[in-house]
Amino acid sequence: xxxxxxxxxxxxxxxxxxxxxxxxxxxxxxxxxxxxxxxxxxxxxxxxxxxxxxxxxxxxxxxxxxxxxxxxxxxxxxxxxxxxxxxxxxxxxxxxxxxxxxxxxxxxxxxxxxxxxxxxxxxxxxxxxxx
Numbered sequence: 001x002x003x004x005x006x007x008x009x010x011x012x013x014x015x016x017x018x019x020x021x022x023x024x025x026x027x028x029x030x031x032x033x034x035x036x037x038x039x040x041x042x043x044x045x046x047x048x049x050x051x052x053x054x055x056x057x058x059x060x061x062x063x064x065x066x067x068x069x070x071x072x073x074x075x076x077x078x079x080x081x082x083x084x085x086x087x088x089x090x091x092x093x094x095x096x097x098x099x100x101x102x103x104x105x106x107x108x109x110x111x112x113x114x115x116x117x118x119x120x121x122x123x124x125x126x127x128x129x130x131x
Contacts, residue, residue, distance in 0.1 A: 019092040020085040022123055023115060031078045034100075039070035047116065047124040055109075055131055076102040090117040098130060 026045055033041035043066045046052075052060045052069060060069050077100075084095040094113040099106065114127040 019087060019089050019115070019123070020082075022089075023085055023092060023094050024082060026123065027080045027082065031080060034070075034073060034076050034078045037074045039073045040067060042073075043067045043070040045125055046128070047118060047126050050125050050127065052128045053130075073100075073102060076100055087115075089123075091115070092123070 030042045030045055033039070043063075046063075046066045048063045049061070050066055052066060060066060079099045081097040081099075082094060083097065085092060087093050092115040094111075094115065096111055097108065098111050099108045101107075109130045111128065111130040113125055113129070115123050116126040117123050
């Protein structure tokens with residue numbers, strides 16, 4: 001019985017870590033894409049119906065708006081510090097700190113991202129909320 005409980009707890013622990021590893025991998029893909037000037041590759045990690053909600057109630061929604069938000073950013077260095085990830089492999093959240101340095105200066109903010117797995121099996125950003 002003890003062995004079964006240990007195996008079950010280990011399995012649950014591995015399941016809980018699965019979204020964190022996938023989210024951190026996607027974060028690395030996004031930061032690398034932005035640093036090479038490929039904002040559309042960053043935007044592709046968002047769902048087609050995703051929203052970006054920024055300071056002063058600036059909200060963008062949908063593929064065209066998200067592509068337009070990320071595509072003009074060039075020659076940038078971006079770091080994402082993940083502080084917390086939770087949820088399941090299909091519906092997860094991420095809390096952290098973002099620092100983006102570009103020709104316009106450095107912007108550091110807190111963020112909360114909601115991730116959802118699409119019908120294609122890929123985890124995508126559903127909501128990106130930052131201040």
